[in-house]
Amino acid sequence: MQALVRVCVVTFWMDNWPVARKEHRCELCRRTIRPGEKYRRGVGLDGSTAFTFKECRHCRAVMDLADPTAGDSEYDFDVLGEWDPYGVTETRWKVQWARGWERRDGDLYPVPAKAVAS
Numbered sequence: 501m502q503a504l505v506r507v508c509v510v511t512f513w514m515d516n517w518p519v520a521r522k523e524h525r526c527e528l529c530r531r532t533i534r535p536g537e538k539y540r541r542g543v544g545l546d547g548s549t550a551f552t553f554k555e556c557r558h559c560r561a562v563m564d565l566a567d568p569t570a571g572d573s574e575y576d577f578d579v580l581g582e583w584d585p586y587g588v589t590e591t592r593w594k595v596q597w598a599r600g601w602e603r604r605d606g607d608l609y610p611v612p613a614k615a616v617a618s
């Protein structure tokens with residue numbers, strides 16, 4: 501009789517917010533994260549495969565404020581691509597996201613924030 505071996509897959513995940521020393525690519529908008537910018541860097545272990553995941557502050561803010569995944573913890577570029585924004589503010593964020601958060605003059609748009617009620 502063969503012994504049944506159960507493999508327990510432990511998924512490990514941690515993240516931090518370093519300041520970019522070189523260019524990185526945001527996985528959610530595919531723009532270049534510029535040196536000097538803060539970005540979210542996640543390191544995970546999926547079974548025996550290690551991976552890293554990088555997000556710019558803009559995309560992270562949209563994920564936090566608009567929650568396009570509706571609570572799903574796994575997401576990538578397509579989540580924002582298929583995201584159906586609600587209201588004027590979110591629609592503006594989606595347009596800016598599609599532009600890689602870059603203005604015509606090359607500067608970045610401000611990081612999305614909840615509008616202050618007036």
Ligand SMILES: [Zn+2]
Binds near residue numbers: 527528530531560
């Ligand atoms: Zn991004």
